[in-house]
Amino acid sequence: MARTQAERRADTRDRLLQAxxxxxxxDGIDGASIDAIADDADxxxxxxxxxxxxxxxxxxxxxxxxxxDVAVAATAEMATAPTMPxxxxxxxxxxxxxPNDGAHWVQLEHELWLYATRHADARDQLADRYRDIRRTxxxxxxxxxxxxxITPPVADDVLGALLVALLIGLEMQHRLDPDAIDxxxxxxxxxxxxxxxxxxxxxx
Amino acid sequence: MARTQAERRADTRDRLLQAxxxxxxxDGIDGASIDAIADDADxxxxxxxxxxxxxxxxxxxxxxxxxxDVAVAATAEMATAPTMPxxxxxxxxxxxxxPNDGAHWVQLEHELWLYATRHADARDQLADRYRDIRRTxxxxxxxxxxxxxITPPVADDVLGALLVALLIGLEMQHRLDPDAIDxxxxxxxxxxxxxxxxxxxxxx
DNA sequence: GGCTTTATATAGCCTCCGCTATATTTCTCT
DNA sequence: AGAGAAATATAGCGGAGGCTATATAAAGCC
Numbered sequence: 168m169a170r171t172q173a174e175r176r177a178d179t180r181d182r183l184l185q186a187x188x189x190x191x192x193x194d195g196i197d198g199a200s201i202d203a204i205a206d207d208a209d210x211x212x213x214x215x216x217x218x219x220x221x222x223x224x225x226x227x228x229x230x231x232x233x234x235x236d237v238a239v240a241a242t243a244e245m246a247t248a249p250t251m252p253x254x255x256x257x258x259x260x261x262x263x264x265x266p267n268d269g270a271h272w273v274q275l276e277h278e279l280w281l282y283a284t285r286h287a288d289a290r291d292q293l294a295d296r297y298r299d300i301r302r303t304x305x306x307x308x309x310x311x312x313x314x315x316x317i318t319p320p321v322a323d324d325v326l327g328a329l330l331v332a333l334l335i336g337l338e339m340q341h342r343l344d345p346d347a348i349d350x351x352x353x354x355x356x357x358x359x360x361x362x363x364x365x366x367x368x369x370x371x
Numbered sequence: 372m373a374r375t376q377a378e379r380r381a382d383t384r385d386r387l388l389q390a391x392x393x394x395x396x397x398d399g400i401d402g403a404s405i406d407a408i409a410d411d412a413d414x415x416x417x418x419x420x421x422x423x424x425x426x427x428x429x430x431x432x433x434x435x436x437x438x439x440d441v442a443v444a445a446t447a448e449m450a451t452a453p454t455m456p457x458x459x460x461x462x463x464x465x466x467x468x469x470p471n472d473g474a475h476w477v478q479l480e481h482e483l484w485l486y487a488t489r490h491a492d493a494r495d496q497l498a499d500r501y502r503d504i505r506r507t508x509x510x511x512x513x514x515x516x517x518x519x520x521i522t523p524p525v526a527d528d529v530l531g532a533l534l535v536a537l538l539i540g541l542e543m544q545h546r547l548d549p550d551a552i553d554x555x556x557x558x559x560x561x562x563x564x565x566x567x568x569x570x571x572x573x574x575x
Numbered sequence: 576g577g578c579t580t581t582a583t584a585t586a587g588c589c590t591c592c593g594c595t596a597t598a599t600t601t602c603t604c605t
Numbered sequence: 606a607g608a609g610a611a612a613t614a615t616a617g618c619g620g621a622g623g624c625t626a627t628a629t630a631a632a633g634c635c
Binding site for chain 1: 399401402478481482484485487488489494497498501502505523524525526529532533535536537538539540541543544546547548551552555556559560562563564
Binding site for chain 2: 613
C-alpha cells in the first residue's frame with residue numbers, strides 16, 4: 168500500500184468518528200459499545216484506545232469534529248426557495264424529516280446535549296457550538312430584515328436563540344407525534360417570530 | 372406494625388418510583404442501576420423485580436405515574452403575578468431554575484424523551500402527555516385572549532405547541548449557557564408568540 | 576533489505592449490573 | 606396462636622462491555 172502513516176491514521180480516525188456518530192445516535196451514548204463502533208469502522212477496539220484513550224475521549228473528539236453539515240445544507244437549500252413561506256417550509260422539513268443520514272444528526276444532537284448536561288467540559292464545547300449557531304441565524308435574519316423580507320417583533324440579538332429554541336422544541340414534539348406537529352404548526356410559529364404576515368396560502 | 376399488606380405494597384411502590392425518578396434524572400436511565408434505586412428507596416433490588424418485573428417495567432410504570440406536578444405548580448404561581456410580563460417571567464423561572472427538586476423534573480423529561488425515541492410504547496405514552504400539556508396551555512391561552520390580556524398572532528390550536536416548543540428549546544440552551552439565554556430572551560420570545568406589546572419595563 | 580517506529584489487531588481481565596432462585600419477614604384469616 | 610399467603614431480602618449467576626497488555630502488520634529510514 169502506498170499510504171503514508173499519517174494518511175492511514177487519519178483514515179482510521181475518520182472511520183472511527185463516523186462510526187461513533189452513527190452508533191451513538193442509534194443506540195445512545197451508553198448503549199453503544201466500543202466493539203460495535205470499531206466493527207462499524209472495520210477496525211477493532213484496540214485502535215479506538217490507541218486513538219482516543221477512552222470512550223469519553225472518543226466522545227469529546229466527536230464533539231469537537233462534529234460540524235453539523237446538515238445545518239449548512241439546510242440554509243443553502245432554504246435560499247433556493249423563492250417565497251418566504253417556501254423558505255421556512257424548507258427549513259422545517261430539513262429539521263423534521265431530514266434527507267438521507269440527516270436523521271441520525273438530530274438524534275445525536277440530543278444525545279450529546281444530555282451528555283453535556285452531566286459533564287462540564289462537554290457542556291462548554293456544546294455551548295460554544297450553540298452560540299455559533301445562534302449567531303449565524305441572527306446574522307442571516309438580520310439580512311432578511313434589512314431587505315424587508317421579514318419584520319420580526321423582537322430584537323435581532325434574541326432572534327437567533329428564539330428561532331433555534333422553537334425549532335428544537337417543535338422537532339421534539341414532532342418526533343413523538345408527527346401528525347400533531349406538522350408543517351402548518353411550524354410555519355405559523357416561524358412566521359410569528361419573524362413577522363411574516365402570511366401573504367397567501369402556502370403552496371406545497 | 373399495623374400496616375395492611377396493600378399499604379405496605381403501595382408504600383414500597385411509591386418509594387421505588389420516586390427513587391427511580393431521582394436516579395434516572397441524576398445518572399441517566401442507562402446509568403442508574405437497579406441496586407442504587409432500591410437503596411435510595413430503602414429497599415432491595417428484589418423488591419423492584421417483584422413490583423415491576425424488569426428495569427423497563429419500572430420505567431414504564433414511572434412514565435405512567437409521572438404527572439408533572441411542577442407544571443401544575445408553575446401555572447398556579449403564574450396566576451398570582453398581577454402584570455402579564457410578571458406572569459411570563461414566573462413561567463420562565465419555573466422552567467429555567469425550578470425551585471427545590473424541580474430541577475430533576477426537567478432532566479427526567481429529557482431522559483424519558485430520548486428513551487421514548489427508541490421504544491414505541493414509551494413514545495405513545497409520552498405523546499399522550501404532551502398532547503395533554505398542549506391542550507392545557509391552549510385552553511389557558513384561549514382564556515387570556517378572550518379577556519384581552521394577550522393577542523397572539525397565531526391561531527389558538529397551534530399556540531400550545533409553539534409555547535411548549537419555545538420553552539423547551541430555550542431551557543435546553545439555557546442549560547448549556549445560562550448567561551446567554553436569560554430572562555430577557557425568554558420574555559421577548561413569549562411576548563412575541565403571545566402578542567404582548569411589552570407595556571413598560573419589567574419590574575424584577 | 577534489514578532495523579526502528581508507528582499503527583492496528585488479539586486475547587483476556589475485571590467490574591458492573593440486570594436478573595433469578597430462594598430464604599426470611601410481615602401480614603391475613605380462622 | 607398458627608398455618609398459609611403476600612411482600613421483601615439475600616446471594617449469586619451470567620453476560621456485557623470498558624479497558625489493558627501484548628502480538629502482529631504496515632510504513633519510514635538508511
